Amino acid sequence: MSLLQGKHLAGDELADLSRGRLGKAKAARARAHLGDCERCLQSEQRVLAGLEVMAELPKQEAPDLAWDHIGARVYWGTSSERRARERTSSTSGRRVRLGFFGLGAAAVVGSAVFWGLGTRVESSGAEIAVQSAPGPALDEGSAVAVPTSKPDAVVGAVVFAQGVVRARGQAAEQEFDLQVPVVAGAEFTTGTGRLVIQFGSSSAFRIAPNSTLSIDRFDSERIALRIVGQVDVDITRRLPGQEFAVVAGHHEVQVRGTAFRVDYSGGELGVLCIRGKVVVSDGDHGVHVPAGQRFEILQGLQDATLRALPIDAAALDALGRAMKMPMLAQWQPEGGIVASTAILEIESAADLGIAVDGDYIADGAFRLRASTGDHEVALVDRDGGIARGRVLHAGAGKRTQARLVLPSKPSLAGRALRKRQLTVAVANSPRTDRCLARLSKQGLLSGAYLSLEVGINKDGTQSYLNLLDSNLSPAIQACLRDVVDAQHLPKGSAASFRLRLSY
Amino acid sequence: MKIVGKKTGEHLAAGQSEDKRAEAELIRLCIAGERSAQERFYRTYCRPVAANLYRVLGDRNDLDDLVQEVFVIAFRGLPKFRQEARLSTWLYRICVNVALGRIRTKTRRPPPILKADPVEGDVRVSPESPQTLLEREESKARVYRLLEQISPKKRLVLYLHEIEGRDLKDIACLVGANPVTVRTRLFYGRKEFYKLLAEDDS
Structure with missing residues (x-):
């Protein structure tokens, strides 16, 4: 056109x-x-x-916004020491004296706090009462309330363990034991590893590396997990009336039946909700975080004026995939699951990915709880394809070990040599300079790249040449592709590889 | 004339370094948690930040949330700000990234209705008739509506180049991509946008 x-x-x-x-x-x-x-x-x-x-x-000028209100929200999103000081100095417990932006008070009383003009409001005797939503006051290390009638205990099972993980009471040199049932009072610390603990049909939580999780309550009335670090939770169904909460510092993330991630470290809290809804509460206020939204508190506590913000679509998609946890399809609530299932100990060469029964589980080495019977274990190559695997038979209460190695492929030395030969040939070709001359003249060459997939035959000819990716214009891409296509290498081994020409 | 020019240059340079010193002091106080400095920082930049976001997005919906997000990111990042660029440039870069995130997550909505700011007190006298003003607002809405049809990354580059008139290297710095990538995005973004503009008879 x-x-x-x-x-x-x-x-x-x-x-x-x-x-x-x-x-x-x-x-x-x-x-x-x-x-x-x-x-x-x-x-x-x-x-x-x-x-x-x-x-x-x-x-265009900025439209008129509620600047004071936004200022208050910014302040509450970034302040830490002030709220902590107020928490300790608060006499009535729920009356907060605040000061910062002392403007526009009437507009936001009851929900907002203000940045005063350098003078705390309490010095002038004025106080602003912040409406509080009912909720438990939480303090780190506080005792958990004892219920009047004893509820039924929940028993969980470790269904996946990888890398360095430890349970409380385990000696340093001792191997982590997957056969110990998970009950209230248990505490797990992960080093480089991670753990998945299943506690019901299609309900589990995963402890990320460098985290500590202790189970404060684990019964039919309430499940309360205390986390320092990161935990992913996937709950499909709870018992009638059962509460589920993750306690992170002074905050509690209350669950309404959902999949979510809590990340609490260095006094900062991040909650990402993938499915369902959670409520983040500090005992005073509760902020609802619906599916597809995140909520962050940076070195401070939240206020009713802070809101959850949307997670961008790509991140949400990646998070949804990352949240997938290995779980047992059949669950026995009474704790018999440990004795009636088996442990598969699987290791792949070169830390490649491993799939069990067609589902990707993890890279490298791990232990996985599986139902008894035959399981197909296979390597997942770097393109996501599943290579042919082998069948492992798992017996109840037994450990079954397997080590998977990739089938032999052309030697890396041969491939590396072919790659180097082609790279040098392309770099030395005068046509390459002509392709890039205009870009180079404009000073825009730095950072340009072209990714290709190349197959070389034994006689040095090319069996195939595919363009994968580039940030160059189509004309330059085509020009460089022709340069590569024109190269004829000396006789040698056949190889296929990806070639990235970067400038 | 030459001497005057030199003096003027020195004067300007001195003024700029004075500004930079004041800026550095403001940053230092903000990092130290000085409330009045934080307030000054917010008061100085809240309107430019809102204006930048408004111009990029052409939509005042959720603008307050986005302004909040920019300042939360800014206060969080101040200790890491190396002061190689001006504070306003750094803030603008945050605005661009927040706007990009907003464009990506924004669900399809009816075309934005750009309203004139409410005027309090003195009534501004405009030489243009209400009909002309309305047409102008509709034309703006049309441009933003067409921009919405371009993919987020291309849209942002297109906006920064075609509307704000920034050069490729400047844009590359703002969006955190290399100039070649920016040039490619701009090439395709322009093609798409002007094709839409040429064919749009609404």
């Missing part, structure tokens, strides 16, 4: 013409075409009108 291709003028050409950015010859041809073509003339009118509006856009 370009004049240069003998057709109508393209939109960007019309814009360039009106801005005087077209070369003299092109501009003359474009004007001549406009003289004859009604359609392009109409298009030009629309583009001109658009350009006129666009020229005005940078002059």
Whole structure:
């Protein structure tokens, strides 16, 4: 649709013409075409009108917003010491004296706090009462309330363990024991490793590396996990009336049936909700975090004025995939699960990924609880394809070990040699310089790249050449691809590899 | 003339270094947790930040949330700010990233209605008729509506280049990509946008 291709003028050409950015010859041809073509003339009118509006856009002023209110929210999102001081100095417990932006009080009383003008409000005797939502007051290390009637205990099982993990009471040199049932009072610390603990049908939590999780309550009334570090929780169903909460410092993340991540370290809390809904509470206020939203408290506590913010679509998608945990399909609530299942100890060469029964589990070495019977264990290659695996038989209460090694492939030395030969040949080709001359002249060459997939035959010819990725323009991509295509290497081993030409 | 020019240059340089010193002091106090400095920081930059976000997005919905997000990120990042660029440039970069996140997550909505700011006190006298003003607002809405049809990364580059008039290296710095990538995005973004503009007869 370009004049240069003998057709109508393209939109960007019309814009360039009106801005005087077209070369003299092109501009003359474009004007001549406009003289004859009604359609392009109409298009030009629309583009001109658009350009006129666009020229005005940078002059737009900010709309009037509730600046004080936003200021208060910013302050509460970043302050830490002040709230901690107020917590200790608070006499009535729930009356908070606040000061900072002392403007616009009437507009936000009851939900907002203010940044005063350098003077604390209490010095003038005024106080602003912040409405409090009912909720438990939580302090780190506080005793858990004892219920009046004894509820039924919940017994969980470790279904996945990888890397360095320890349970409370375990000696340093002792191996982590997956056969010990998980009950209230248990505490797990992960070093480089991670653990998945299942506690019901399709309900489990995963402790990320460098985290400590202790189980404060684990019964039919309440499950309370205390975390320092990161925990992913996936709950499909709870017992009737059962509460589920993750305690992180002074905050409690209460669950409404959901999948979510809690990350608490260095006094900062992040909660990401993937499915369902959670409520983050500090005992005074509760902030609802629905699915697809995140909530962060940076070195401080939240206020009712802080809100959950959306997680961007790509991150949410990645998080959804990362939240997938290995779980047993069949669950026995009475704790018999440990004796009736088996442990598969699997290790892959070169830390490759491993799939069990077609589902990717993890890279490298791990232990996995599985139902008794046959399981297909296979390597997952770097492209996500599942290589042919082997069948392991798992007996109840037994450990079954397997080590998977990739089938032999062309030697890396041969492949590396072929790759180097091709790289050098392309770099030395004068055509490469011609392809990149214009870009180089403009000083835009730095950071440019082109990724290719190349197959080399034993006689040095190319069996295939695919373009994978590039940030170059299509013309330069095609030019460089032709340069690679023209190379004929000396005889040697056959190899296939990815080649990245970076500048 | 030459001497005057030199003096003016020195004067300007001295003024700039004075600004930089004041800026550095403000940052230092903010990091130290000085409330009045934090307030000054917020008061100085809240309107420019809101204006930047508004211009990029063309939509005042959730603008307060986005301004909050920019300042939370800024206060969080101040200790790591190396002061190689001006504070305003650094803040603008945060705005661009927050706006990009917003564009990515934004669900499809009806075209934004750009309203004139409410005027309090003195009534501003405009030489333009209400009809002209309305048409102007509709034209702006049309441009933003067309921009919404471009993918987020291309849209942002297109906005920064075609509307704000920034050069490729500047944009590359703002969006954290290399200039070649920016150039490619701009190339395709321009093609798409001006094609839409040329064909849109609404």
